[in-house]
Amino acid sequence: MILDTDGMKPIYIQIAEWLESEILHGNFQADDKVYSQYQLADLYNINPATAAKGLTKLAEEGILYDKRGLGKFVSTHAKQIIIDKRKNQTLKNLVNDLVTEAGRLELSEEDTIKLIRNAWKGEQG
Amino acid sequence: MKAIKCKDLNKRFYRKNALNDLSFSIEENKIVGVIGRNGAGKTTLLKIIAGLLKEKSGVIEVYGRRPFNNLFVSANTIYIDDAMNFPTALTLKEILEEGKRFYHHWDHDLALRLFDYFGFNPSQHHNELSKGKESTFNMIVGLASRSPLTIFDEPTTGMDAAVRKDFYRALLKDYLAHPRTILLSTHHLEEMEDLLEEVLVIHEGSLKLQMSMDDLKEYGVGLTGKKDVVEPFLKEKEILWKKEQALDTCYAVIKNDLTDHEYQRMKEAGVQVSPVKANDLCIYLTESRNEKGSVDDVFDRSADV
Structure with a gap:
């Protein structure tokens, strides 16, 4: 991942989302130890405090858990929590944006759904 | 623990106020950016913290002591700017050797490796260096000193973009391995913002803002x-x-x-x-x-x- 330093999305959120994706892809399994704030700082050339903020966010959401003195580990239900969160928030927002843009371009509901259907076919085939 | 504490700090130069009732404190082992326009008072503040200038009034404490004329503060602080006065009789290599004698946390191996990486000639003299090379050499001294309080006053003057990038990387790497308090004044905030934990914005000798870098980005x-x-x-x-x-x-x-x-x-x-x-x-x-x-x-x- 390359950090987007110009965007609206804060760096620590990008770090958190990257770790989420790594968990989703199975690169970190339940009870695996994830990167420390110092490793993340080194990897992404950022201040360790920023990296720590990303880790704390994931811990607060129950995706990671703390082992005192040992670091942060992937919790048992991490994958499910991430999937639920992304479905309910990220995907919903993306669909909202899509509908808004379609409205601006005066696309009908039917045409918009057709677009999605075509994209879906492309993705599956 | 607080590394730096100041309260109602004032400094005047020729009847002009350089610092106006400045109050803030900085926690130990953070990288803090000191930001402000030209003439805002950044250098004056940093020099007072390093003990190189005397405050007019107010309280300034570095590790609980008043920095001016204080040996403890001098021994634990290094101040790097673009007007470093190294003896012209010494070669660059000899200056580094002296650094080892001078600073008790000095990492000579790191100094030599950086010296080599940036392509310095050991027998050259400091006053023969180009502006960018001079800044690069000063930066090496600043990093190798490993001073618990390291102050860089506009360290990147004259450095080209590639060297600046290397400097930021070297600073972060060494900080991760050896956390310490680092103050950096800069006009290149956009280049080093991801490195900083906190910022201090100085305007016309007063504190305009102090907050974490993450908060400033969303301010x-x-x-x-x-x-x-x-x-x-x-x-x-x-x-x-x-x-x-x-x-x-x-x-x-x-x-x-x-x-x-x-x-x-x-x-x-x-x-x-x-x-x-x-x-x-x-x-x-x-x-x-x-x-x-x-x-x-x-x-x-x-x-x-």
Whole structure:
């Protein structure tokens, strides 16, 4: 991942989302130890405090858990929590944006759904 | 523990106030950026912290001691700027050797490896270096000293973009391995913002803002749109900066306390909401409040007559 330093999305959120994706892809399994704030700082050339903020966010959401003195580990239900969160928030927002843009371009509901259907076919085939 | 504490700090030069009742404190082992316009008082402040200048009034404490004429503070502090006075009789290699004798945390191996990496000639003298090379050498001394309080006053003067990048990387790597308090004043905030944990914005000798870098990045939000559309949204908001643009549009920067509802309403009204970069925000916050306006006005004036 390359950090987007110009965007609206804060760096620590990008770090958190990257770790989420790594968990989703199975690169970190339940009870695996994830990167420390110092490793993340080194990897992404950022201040360790920023990296720590990303880790704390994931811990607060129950995706990671703390082992005192040992670091942060992937919790048992991490994958499910991430999937639920992304479905309910990220995907919903993306669909909202899509509908808004379609409205601006005066696309009908039917045409918009057709677009999605075509994209879906492309993705599956 | 607090590394630096100051309260109502004042300094005057030739009847002009350089620092005005400055109060703040800095926790140990953070990388802190000191940001401000030319002449804002950054160098004066950093030199007082390093014990190189004497304050006029107020309290300044570094590790609980007053820095001026204090051996403990001197032994644990290094101040690097672009006017380092190294003995001209010594070669660069000899200066590094002396550094080893001078600073008890000095890492000579690191000094030599950086020296080699940046392609220095050991038998060269400091006063023979180009501006960029001089800054690079000073930076090596600053990093290798491993001083618990390391102060870099505009360390990148004259460095090319590649060397600056290497410097930021070297600074972070060494900090991760050996955490210490690092103060950096810079005009290149956009280049090193990800490195900093905290920022101190100084304006006309006073403290304008102190907050974490992550918070500063989200501190302001920019609104662009037709003037009559944007204006109503600005009511009851703290406007940090505003500029009128061509075709009746305007750009306003306000404090980022928008609720989702407000954000949605703005979007629907066609107002473009954009993030404000930390660097730009600092420029807006330190705009001098005189009648001179912007640099554009210097040129517009001649068009009026």
